[in-house]
Amino acid sequence: xxxxxxxxxxxxxxxxxxxxxxxxxxxxxxxxxxxxxxxxxxxxxxxxxxxxxxxxxxxxxxxxxxxxxxxx
Ligand code: TRP
Numbered sequence: 001x002x003x004x005x006x007x008x009x010x011x012x013x014x015x016x017x018x019x020x021x022x023x024x025x026x027x028x029x030x031x032x033x034x035x036x037x038x039x040x041x042x043x044x045x046x047x048x049x050x051x052x053x054x055x056x057x058x059x060x061x062x063x064x065x066x067x068x069x070x071x072x
Contacts, residue, residue, distance in 0.1 A: 007043050009062040010055060012036035013071070017057035019044070024051035 010019055019042055021032040031049065036042055036059075044053065055061065058071035 003064070005045055006064045007045050008053070010036070010042045010044065011060045012038055012040050013058040013060060013069070014038050017055065017059050020054040020056070021050040022052040022054060024049060028052070030054075 010017075015037045017036045019034040019036060020030050021044075023029050023031050024047075028051070034042060044050075046053070055070055059069070061068050061070065
């Protein structure tokens, strides 16, 4: 079952995948953008500062909710 401090795993399946962190609270804005090249991975959590994560590009994600592919 999904726990609030679970990690999510993001594997880039192409160059230039963007992982964007959005702020928690009344003001929802980008606070961090990470660019991953093919076969780079990022392991991240939702935190006190991050309530949403936006992913642009072809990537494989693993979360407590399952594995999914983006950008097929
Ligand atoms: N400083 C950010 C935070 O603690 C770092 C971060 C955590 C982050 N999870 C993220 C950045 C997900 C981008 C995407 O919230």
